[in-house]
Amino acid sequence: MGWSRGGLIEAVGDDEILAMQLLIARREGVFCEPASAAGVAGVARLAREGRLNASETVVCVLTGHGLKDPEIFSAGDEVRPINPDPASLLAAMQL
Numbered sequence: 001m002g003w004s005r006g007g008l009i010e011a012v013g014d015d016e017i018l019a020m021q022l023l024i025a026r027r028e029g030v031f032c033e034p035a036s037a038a039g040v041a042g043v044a045r046l047a048r049e050g051r052l053n054a055s056e057t058v059v060c061v062l063t064g065h066g067l068k069d070p071e072i073f074s075a076g077d078e079v080r081p082i083n084p085d086p087a088s089l090l091a092a093m094q095l
Contacts, residue, residue: 008046010045012041012045014034017037020044021037025066030062031066032064033064033065033068036062039061040060
């Protein structure tokens with residue numbers, strides 16, 4: 001592993017960022033802010049397009065919290081309160 005002097009700058013759209021923010025929240029349980037999800041969305045696009053080598057290591061730093069901008073985030077579902085116990089939480093998460 002060595003230091004690369006190369007680089008790449010890509011742009012991702014709001015739709016990709018918000019979709020990635022939701023995916024990170026669902027898969028990892030981390031509700032990051034959209035600015036953090038942007039980097040992960042860019043890496044995901046590069047991987048989908050085959051522009052990343054499978055042997056490469058990529059690190060994305062997720063900072064902030066999604067509640068900084070809660071009005072732009074929508075899971076597309078109505079908020080449903082649940083009982084404060086592990087069984088209810090697992091059922092709500094469909095696990």
